Amino acid sequence: MRDVSVIGLGLMGCELARALLRGGFRVTVWNRTSAKAEPLVAEGAALASSVAAAVQASAVVIVCVTDYQATYRALASTDVTSALAGKVLIQLSTGSPDDAREGETWANQRGIEYLDGAILAIPNQIGKPESAILVSGAEPAYRKSKALLESMAGTVTYLGGQVGGASALDLAFLSYLFAGLVGFYHGARICEAEGLRVDHFGAMMAGAAPAIGGMVRRGGDAIHAGDYENPEASLEICAKAMDLLVRQARAARINDELPAFVAGLFRRGVAAGHGSEAPAALIKVLRAGA
Template sequence: MSSHYEPSAVTVLGLGPMGQSLASAFLDAGLRTTVWNRTPGRDRGLIERGAIGARSAQEAVAASDLTVVCVVNYDAADAVLRRDVVADALKGRTVVNLTADTPGRARDTAAWAAGHGIQYLDGAIMTPTTTIGTSAAVFIHSGPEELYREHRPVLDTLGGTHTHLGEEIGRAAAYDIALLDIFWTAMAGYAHALAVAKAEGVTARELAPFAKGIGAILPPLFEQLAEGVDSGSFSGEGNPITSGVSSMAHIIHTSEAHGIDAGVMRAAEGMARRVIGLGHGADGFIRIAEVLGRR
């Protein structure tokens, strides 16, 4: 491990695949970068490229005014940051937490940071490790705008698009959760579709170009339906939810005829039938969002 006296521009805590990519991008940009990981040895390649390997998390955060954290979840982040010696070393410095977790956890960590004199920004990375350091990377941030502006030059070296979503600290995590909700439910739908297609003798490769066509229908629909949801208009003109329920029933029947679990589609159909039962049968499928949100 190398000793150092000159302050680093940035410290990276967590050297999983994403943490490695972040540290690598900082190094590529010529920033003096200190790195630390709970499991030793992961910093070897980065040190060979000029990173400073800290012997402890305390030493790592003390090396820079800005620490970027990217670990598996907030339990892992808390296990590092909330140790007294690390919290003491962070006093007066800034943490940008790019760890994915819930909005509630982001707010809790921000409150803890404020109580320890630590400046705190939350964020999320919306693209894979391969995009970091390129124009394809997408980062979202929330927290004090002035603090964000102060550290923006360093964050910009990670490449891509950086968007500050507002001062409310949980906002980046809220976007992240909502966007991952779209991704994982879509992926679950695709996995289910492939299982049904296979049972009917259709290969994944044969289905793929048509699946892409269905996917391409979605982006303009997202825009169009968002306006309706925000204005409280759930028009089903041309495609009422009663029509949707009919096609969902066909998917469930075909799936279960092959012994394929149709639980996800049954859940969607159940929500749609609830909307119809509440007297909204002429509305579009997106009325479900409003019904789900009722308390």
């Protein structure tokens, strides 16, 4: 499995191909705009004249395009699906668990071994220790492609045969990431309102990352075990802290949408009788609202 084709050469696709080249793989690339392939060709990649030619060149085909519909548009023709039969297709475009299940069904109907993956990194992190790739789907396909996956990321985690697993964890990660980023941006507005340097705040948060990670881990353990008793800080204390953030935002005349929204969730938790429990007990409110 030293031959691999990469379909899609956006920023991420280019870096995936580049990492494979560094790993000693024979890489064939295809992109709708062939000019994007020129730097990779200069680094040793082969440029396919068509999607079908790219698929024919390798035993493993990686797709990293805008979304799953773009994948189907690229791979739907009979000559491409015929060439894919018996090969491993790794889907690294962003999608939902339903998209992954539909992709697996589509592949199975055409005799294609299928893996669905999610990249937890930005392009310039690919191939570096801080990057991670999650994959789920057929185990034989994972075993065949394990080495090339590991050349693209510092950590590769196989989640088993439940094909929607990688995309589900990707969306869960993005939920945490983007909610946290908005919280950071609100914190930046607090700093600006008080004349403090936002870059110092950013450095402070980077230093606090291990402690925050510990809080997240404890929250995950509590939710998994259903044990919210004897917390070091209760849900009610968190609710009071969020009320303070709302009050400060209004006094400073900065946007209060984020703290008001989060305070409302915590207050619902207190009203439902979970105030003395751990903050992770807020999951009960989120479950009730499904």
